[in-house]
Amino acid sequence: MGIDYIIATIIKIVIVMLVFSALAGFGTYFERKILAFMQRRLGPMSVGPYGILQIMADGIKLFTKEDIIPTSAVDKIFKIAPIITASTAFMAAATIPFWPDFTIFGYRVQPIITDSSVGLLYVIGVMAIGLFGVLLGGMASSNKYSLISAARSSAVFLSYEVITGLALLAPIMLVGSLSLVNFNAYQVGGISNWLVWKQPMAFILFWIAAFAETGRTPFHLIANDHEIIDGFGTEYSGMRWGLFFIGEYANMFFISFVIVLVFMGGFGDGSVLSALAFLGKVAFFFFFFLWTRAAWPDVRPDQLMWLCWKVLMPLAVINIVITGFVVMF
């Protein structure tokens, strides 16, 4: 491990951090615009042409707002909670390849921070740690709505971790590796080689679980505005609240990357065309998060638990058993 490897890794980390922080900002703009168009509104229009500079205005607002910490809050935990959410969201990006390998100035660049042999397990594990941001933030706020939200989030995240893990187990058995690069290599050779055709059940289960993991609309009960205000974010202001937001949007992007890499063929053979198709597929899955928010109602917590333990988990187990038999014989 030479010095050049360390420098290259640091550069990659900085690029991923910058690109996805910016994308999280743009994600809010896209979300507001797409939701507006689906509801026959215009969305942000005042700041810049078609409101494109709205994220700058939002950023200035978040950075300059007073950072209020309630007197009865447990201030150390209260302060650290949003950092947990945002940092775990970005840490999950470490084993995700964002582009096929390419050569620049004679260097062979792997656009992945580290191609670990436990890549997928690492992504799922680190995303699961994101629970602690929400849980600790909600409990430290000394606000009853935040507390409800913390309880709900721990229930949802813990339950749907099971679904995520079991759903991914079947593809892992087929591929025989946890590295996302190997997943991509397994599916090289056109649409018919995609894992979604071999594992349609795992794909749907993982997709459903992705909504719960990111707390997006059908499962948005963690921070349901109409019943528990903003949930764990109620007492937060300024940039600490912004960190929760960046974490949520970064999570949406990274889970979209994971879905595409695991089930939808990833970046294929590594040509520029298939790499662009890769980004297109990721964009579709990100768009789907916004699309469902405009279309679908939220479910109650008990319905969510029913769906997890009585429907999705048995299906995931059956899927694993069938896959196991197919792999064996």
Added chain:
Amino acid sequence: MSIEQFKNRNISDDYYLVDIDDYPTTNLGKFTRAIKRTFKAELLVGLWVVMREMLKFNIHTVQYPKEKLPIGPRYRAVHEMKRLWESGTERCIGCGLCEKICISDCIRMDTKIDEESRKEVSEYSINLGRCIFCGYCAEVCPELAITHGGRYENASEQRAHFIMYDDMLTPMDMLKAGAQKEFEGFGAITPHEDESVKKTPLSY
């Protein structure tokens, strides 16, 4: 008319009640309902509807400070004091009816006898902070002097700005340009009223 007909408030006859199934009580019933709902793909209908609206791009937003919706001529916003078309003097004769009828007690006026021994309004104020814009003052005014205008953007830094008589009075240059608008709300003259006027029975 029978009571059933009287109770029927439907506009047309093609109303029908939505058929709602009873809630299943047995476990098998609950299971079949869950299966039915899963494969009915009603969620896709919702997705299709919002996507259709996005692709149609039939936007209904009015970008308010830049665009404004037209308001009706009878809209009751901030009051206007009118002038006589010919002479340009104020129409108000100081009768005090508006002050008397005002239910939120926001109109105050002071009158005096001027040098031609005519009654003249020396002070007139409407406290728009109290006014509920009911329109009684415009309705009761015998001279069509106080009316409602269409200026509904009335934010201000001070309460005193809400009672400025000069702001309500039609400016002279506007009157000369013929831009003073008559109010069409309560108390206004009905259009084409001349044609319906008949001689009083006393004339014969």
